[in-house]
Amino acid sequence: MDQYAQPHIIPFPKKMSFKDNETVNISEFSVKCSEKKFKDMYERPLRLLERQKAKKLFLVNNDRIIEEGYKLNISSEKITVEASSEKGFFYCLQTLLQLKNGDKIPVTDIDDYPSLKMRGIHLNFDNVRNMGYREAHNLILMLAKFKINTILIEYGDRFPYKKHPLVVSSNTLSKAEIRKLISLARENYIEVIPLLQSFGHLDYVLDVHKYQYLNEGEKEGGRQLCPSNLDSLKLFVELAEEIIEIHPDIRYFHIGGDETRYLGYCPVCKERAKSIGKGGLYIEHINKVCRWIKKQGLIPILWDDMLCTFPETVQKLEKGSIIMYWDYWATEDSTPLLLARSYETNRGVVYDRRWQNEWAKEITGLEKENTLKFGRFMNLEKELEPEYKSKFLPYLGDKFPKYIKAFPYLKFYKDSGFEVIGAPLLDHLFADTYDWKWLLSVQRPVRNIFAFTKRCIEEGALGIVGTSWRNYPVEVIYHGIITTAQFSWAGG
Ligand SMILES: [Zn+2]
Structure with missing residues (x-):
């Protein structure tokens, strides 16, 4: 039978x-x-x-x-x-x-029918060095099968720039390969969004002798363009023009913009920061980039972390830009972890110090491991700066400081008049230690994607794009892809 x-x-x-x-x-x-x-x-x-x-x-x-x-x-x-x-x-x-x-x-x-309009995956050729044309080809077919409709392609040094050949890596994709991937995506109803960093994370460019004069700050750490040098924007434009040329059908262009840790380093920027602040240096350069992108008939997208670090910049951000908000830590609707960014202290994820003693027994399992591994404890009520609290307290939920309403900045960005895209984590960012529990356990990314998607649906976000950052065999992100597809289409 x-x-x-x-x-x-x-x-x-x-x-x-x-x-x-x-x-x-x-x-x-x-x-x-x-x-x-x-x-x-x-x-x-x-x-x-x-x-x-x-x-x-x-x-x-x-x-x-x-x-x-x-x-x-x-x-x-x-x-x-x-x-x-x-x-x-x-x-x-x-x-x-x-x-x-x-x-x-x-x-x-x-x-x-789908719960979110944009259901995307980050194709990171820059960090995932293992991924070549063949892997990307297979991946696109897999995405279509699970109704993913967007790919965010980050080429890094693996784009065959003609005008700036010195920045191109020896394992670059060829133009023919890129065209084939783009047309495969189109045949499978997948929209392509290219990503080119416009500010920080440009080591592959700024390490080349010819461009070193544009590097802000010191040798160690991520290289960054000097926003006070007019050649910085010119260089971005020349690189971006070549990417746009090969992507004739795009609507969006992602300009990166995350983790610009060297604001106000060079003498010129230092002087300018005295009047406009480090946030001012940031948003001035970002807005120039956004305006250029808009002139090309495209919608700029940028990472949110620097906007969140300097919240006053959100109001100044070029209208019509889209904010891509990343948070890889929250795994529940309500969580001890708060992503309270601060530039001066290089602060990221924190939690209330009472989780160390008074409330210690109230968290277990994944939430406990996550909190203790990634967070830094502090007295949230006393130690968070008044400026932070005046902007963000209304978004943190009524259980603050014990629990934080997860992904609080979704509503903050929406209230500030911007479309938002959530960016959870597909892989295991902190698996550098070869700790199998973090590398191979799917529980953390699954919970992060689930919780983020749910909040994106609640707050009317445009969608989610699952991101990957580590050079493991690309199959490591398969489970994250299926999870992204599941929740972004089906909802909770
Ligand atoms: Zn500078």
């Missing part, structure tokens, strides 16, 4: 019902649709190329269905797919391919 085990679809459809063990044979169907492109989309993957069958798979346009949503009804006599866009038909096909067991497909009724 041919038993049909109940199928599991990832991401889970919003509504799905099955009839007990009832199946149809897909080979008895042929595709019926007046629009050739949709017909082609279905025939080959489902192997329905022999045209004249008694039973029909109907592809029906239904404008009442939201852009990426679809309805799928399978009965013994007919299959009906309804959608209002190519993407909707494509995602229904992905569901059908997961339902298909040999020739059999279960009798089912599905009504499905």
Whole structure:
């Protein structure tokens, strides 16, 4: 007897019902649709190329269905797919391919649509040196299968710059490879967002002798462009122009902008910082970059951490920019961990000192390990600066200082008039010690992605992009990708 085990679809459809063990044979169907492109989309993957069958798979346009949503009804006599866009038909096909067991497909009724508009993955060629063209190609096909619709591509020194060949690494991708990846993404309804750092994290550029005069600060630590030197913007523009040229269809451009730790280092910047502050140096340069991006007809995206460090800069940020907010630590809705950034003390994640003694027994497992491993304890009520509290206290939830409402800056950025994208962690950022528990355990990234996605949905964020930062075999992020796909599509 041919038993049909109940199928599991990832991401889970919003509504799905099955009839007990009832199946149809897909080979008895042929595709019926007046629009050739949709017909082609279905025939080959489902192997329905022999045209004249008694039973029909109907592809029906239904404008009442939201852009990426679809309805799928399978009965013994007919299959009906309804959608209002190519993407909707494509995602229904992905569901059908997961339902298909040999020739059999279960009798089912599905009504499905995503919870977040942008469901993305960071393709980091810069840090993940293991990832070449072939790995990226496979990854894109995998993303499509799980209804991921965005990739954030960070090339670093692996983009074949023509005007600045000295910054190009020996294991660069070729232009032909990049074009093939872009067109594969397009065929799979995946939007590409290129990322080029415009301020810090430019070691591969600023280590080259020719550009060292633009380096702000000292030799050790991350290199950074001097925002007071006019050549800095010029260099960014020349690099960005080559990236934009090879990506003709893009809407967004990510300008990085994180961890600029050397603000006000050179004599010129130091002097200017006296009047406009370090935050002023930061936002002035970032806004020049954003305005140039906007002039190219693109929407700038930037990392949030420096805006959060200098909250007064958020109001000054070029309107229409999108803030990509990263937090790799929170794993629950309500958490002891607070990401309270401070430039002068290089402060990141903190928690109230009472977790060390008075409340110690109240946290266990992952939350305890996370808090103690990554946080620094302090007296949150007394030691957080008045400026921090005046801006952010309303966003930290009513259990502060014991528990913090996770990802509090989502609402702060939204209230400041910006679209936000959440950026959780796909891999295991702090696994440098080869500690298998942090490298191979999936619990922390899964909880971080889950908690972040949930809050992004609650606060009406544009979406999430799962990020990866470590040079492990790229398969290490597979579980994080599936988790991102699951929660960003299906919700909680
Ligand atoms: Zn400078």
